[in-house]
Amino acid sequence: MYEGLLKQYQEYLPITEKTPQIALAEGNTPLIPLKNLSKELGINLYGKYEGLNPTGSFKDRGMVMAVAKAVEDGAKAIICASTGNTSAAAAAYATRAGIKAYVVIPDGKIAMGKLAQAIAYGADIISIPGNFDEALKAVRDIAETEAVALVNSVNPYRLEGQKTAAFEICEQLEKAPDVLAIPVGNAGNISAYWKGFKEWHEKKGTDLPRMHGFEAEGAAAIVKGEVIEEPETVATAIRIGNPASWKLAEAARDESNGYIDSVTDEEILNAYRKVAAQEGVFVEPGSAASLAGVIQHVENGRIKPGETVVTVFTGNGLKDPDTAINETDIKINKMSDLEDMRRHLREG
Numbered sequence: 001m002y003e004g005l006l007k008q009y010q011e012y013l014p015i016t017e018k019t020p021q022i023a024l025a026e027g028n029t030p031l032i033p034l035k036n037l038s039k040e041l042g043i044n045l046y047g048k049y050e051g052l053n054p055t056g057s058f059k060d061r062g063m064v065m066a067v068a069k070a071v072e073d074g075a076k077a078i079i080c081a082s083t084g085n086t087s088a089a090a091a092a093y094a095t096r097a098g099i100k101a102y103v104v105i106p107d108g109k110i111a112m113g114k115l116a117q118a119i120a121y122g123a124d125i126i127s128i129p130g131n132f133d134e135a136l137k138a139v140r141d142i143a144e145t146e147a148v149a150l151v152n153s154v155n156p157y158r159l160e161g162q163k164t165a166a167f168e169i170c171e172q173l174e175k176a177p178d179v180l181a182i183p184v185g186n187a188g189n190i191s192a193y194w195k196g197f198k199e200w201h202e203k204k205g206t207d208l209p210r211m212h213g214f215e216a217e218g219a220a221a222i223v224k225g226e227v228i229e230e231p232e233t234v235a236t237a238i239r240i241g242n243p244a245s246w247k248l249a250e251a252a253r254d255e256s257n258g259y260i261d262s263v264t265d266e267e268i269l270n271a272y273r274k275v276a277a278q279e280g281v282f283v284e285p286g287s288a289a290s291l292a293g294v295i296q297h298v299e300n301g302r303i304k305p306g307e308t309v310v311t312v313f314t315g316n317g318l319k320d321p322d323t324a325i326n327e328t329d330i331k332i333n334k335m336s337d338l339e340d341m342r343r344h345l346r347e348g
């Protein structure tokens with residue numbers, strides 16, 4: 001039976017005989033061939049559906065490693081700032097490990113599905129009037145002086161856990177893709193994937209993909225080369241104006257001859273609707289930034305016809321039901337009554 005990442009990739013992770021084997025069967029997520037979008041875009045496109053992790057986002061990969069190492073080091077509590085998914089994963093794995101989770105979130109800018117999880121898993125939660133970047137500063141200050149382990153992606157164990165997604169993609173494709181497309185918020189995930197692809201290249205001889213990262217236009221610090229003081233985007237997961245792994249992300253872009261570009265909210269919502277309506281895959285808006293970027297890069301030639309592209313869907317669409325209901329043009333009760341539905345069916 002598949003147990004989880006600490007077991008599955010033990011030899012590639014910083015695991016000692018003292019590391020507790022915590023697990024929620026995280027990882028092992030599907031790589032879904034996107035046949036309709038592949039035809040439309042003229043590429044060989046797959047979606048790495050990280051929304052099927054136990055708490056519904058890729059964060060579980062890094063959190064299982066970071067929490068296990070925190071417990072190994074004697075921590076009785078962990079702390080994080082979050083736009084939502086980090087807090088859900090931190091709370092779940094803290095519970096799994098029998099320790100406390102403390103979470104700081106930006107007031108009013110968190111999708112309800114994520115907040116519901118952190119509450120249900122039993123985290124102690126504080127929301128601050130500022131944005132994610134201010135929340136991250138606050139928890140870093142606290143972790144400096146208090147007996148609590150910081151588990152944001154500045155914690156290297158997070159990137160160790162998250163690199164396993166690159167291993168899985170190479171195993172599933174039986175090669176590395178030409179392009180890996182990924183949303184960029186705090187920039188830990190693009191950095192972790194690149195680390196994973198390089199390790200698999202050294203250990204298994206696979207090629208190295210180009211890394212194509214995508215920020216939301218209203219939060220595009222790396223693209224603009226400056227901190228965005230007031231980041232704004234419908235994709236609240238990546239509403240981050242001062243990425244903690246900025247330099248690592250630029251290294252991933254440059255070493256892989258890739259790109260870090262931005263996508264507008266309109267491009268994000270278009271991709272969000274397309275992948276659900278055309279492929280039956282429901283992702284949260286922040287996750288659709290990667291597909292929005294693939295569409296943009298096919299149009300401007302940065303992705304070539306026929307290339308094999310993996311686009312990372314970092315979170316499940318169920319996390320943020322409000323956007324689905326308010327932003328898609330599929331209105332409920334489009335038909336007036338059951339007779340009307342019967343008529344539609346007859347008319348085909």
Ligand SMILES: Cc1ncc(COP(=O)(O)O)c(/C=C/C(=O)C(=O)O)c1O
Binds near residue numbers: 184186286314
């Ligand atoms: C669905 C989803 N997609 C992409 C990202 C960006 O990843 P990074 O570039 O590694 O930050 C996030 C990040 C969320 C948080 O940072 C948090 O939860 O605090 C996310 O939840």
